[in-house]
Amino acid sequence: MTEDDPYGKILVKTLAQYGYVIGQNLTFDARGAMGDITKLPGLVDELKARDVDAIVVTGYPAALAAKSSGIPTVGTNGLGDPVETRLITSLSHPGGNITGISDDAAALTTKRMAMLKEAIPKLRSVAVLWNKNDLGMTSRYQASAKAAQSIGLTVQAFGVSEPDDFNDVFTVMNRDLPGAILMVSDGLTILNRQRVFDFAAAKQLPAMYEYSFLTSDGGLMSYGPDLGESFARVAALVDRIFQGTRPADLPFEQPTRYLFTINLKTAKNIGLDFPPQLLALADEVIE
Numbered sequence: 001m002t003e004d005d006p007y008g009k010i011l012v013k014t015l016a017q018y019g020y021v022i023g024q025n026l027t028f029d030a031r032g033a034m035g036d037i038t039k040l041p042g043l044v045d046e047l048k049a050r051d052v053d054a055i056v057v058t059g060y061p062a063a064l065a066a067k068s069s070g071i072p073t074v075g076t077n078g079l080g081d082p083v084e085t086r087l088i089t090s091l092s093h094p095g096g097n098i099t100g101i102s103d104d105a106a107a108l109t110t111k112r113m114a115m116l117k118e119a120i121p122k123l124r125s126v127a128v129l130w131n132k133n134d135l136g137m138t139s140r141y142q143a144s145a146k147a148a149q150s151i152g153l154t155v156q157a158f159g160v161s162e163p164d165d166f167n168d169v170f171t172v173m174n175r176d177l178p179g180a181i182l183m184v185s186d187g188l189t190i191l192n193r194q195r196v197f198d199f200a201a202a203k204q205l206p207a208m209y210e211y212s213f214l215t216s217d218g219g220l221m222s223y224g225p226d227l228g229e230s231f232a233r234v235a236a237l238v239d240r241i242f243q244g245t246r247p248a249d250l251p252f253e254q255p256t257r258y259l260f261t262i263n264l265k266t267a268k269n270i271g272l273d274f275p276p277q278l279l280a281l282a283d284e285v286i287e
Contacts, residue, residue: 014235060136075100080136130184132159225255
C-alpha cells in the first residue's frame with residue numbers, strides 16, 4: 001500500500017482529519033512484498049531501523065512479521081481469525097503490539113455461499129482457491145468449506161503457494177469442473193486475479209470474490225467489508241497509538257459496512273441471469 005493507491009489515500013486523508021499532515025508532522029513510508037511473504041521480515045527490519053512509531057499491515061503474514069518487531073501495529077484485510085492463529089490473546093484484550101480490524105470469516109463466507117446458491121439454484125460444487133502458505137487464509141478456507149458443506153455443496157480445495165501453481169490448479173479443474181469458484185483474497189491471489197477471471201470466463205463459471213474492487217476489475221460478484229470504511233477506522237486506531245495508547249489496550253474491531261457488488265457484463269459473458277431479488281440486494285451493479 002502506498003499513499004497514492006485508493007486505500008493509502010483514505011488512510012492519509014483520515015489521518016489529516018486527526019491533525020497529521022505529510023511533510024509537517026507525519027512521514028508515510030510504504031513497503032510491499034508483492035505476494036512474496038519471505039520478504040516480510042526484511043521489510044519490517046527496514047521499518048524498525050527507521051524507528052517508525054506505528055505500522056499498518058494488511059494480511060496475516062505481514063501482521064505476524066510485525067509482531068516480532070515489537071512496533072505498535074494496526075492490521076486489517078485478510079487477517080483470518082487473529083485469536084485462532086495466535087496472533088493475539090483475545091479480541092477484547094489483544095495483549096501485545098497488534099490491534100486492528102478483523103471480520104467474522106464464518107458469518108461472511110456463509111453469506112457468500114448462500115448468494116452463490118441463490119444465483120445458481122442448481123449449484124452442486126464449489127472450488128475454493130486460497131494461499132495455503134498463509135495461516136490466516138487457511139482458516140478462511142476452512143470456514144468457507146464448512147459453510148459450503150452446510151448448504152449441501154461439495155467443496156474442491158485448491159491451495160496455491162506461488163504463481164506457477166495457478167496453472168496446475170486450472171489443469172485439475174479442467175478435468176472436473178466445479179459449479180462455481182470462491183477466491184479467498186490475499187496478496188498472492190489478488191496479484192493473480194486476472195488469471196482467475198480469465199479461467200472463469202473461458203469455462204463460463206460463476207465466481208465469488210471477497211472485495212468490491214475485484215468485481216470492478218472483472219469478477220462476477222463480491223461480498224465483503226467496505227475497505228474504505230476499514231482504512232478510515234485503521235487511521236483512528238493509529239491516532240490513538242500516536243496519542244500513547246498501547247495496542248494491547250485497543251480491542252480488535254469488526255467492519256460495520258459490507259458491500260455486495262455484481263458485474264452484469266461478466267454475467268452476460270458467462271450466460272448468467274441474476275435473479276431479480278438478488279440484484280435488488282446489490283449495493284452496486286456494474287453494467
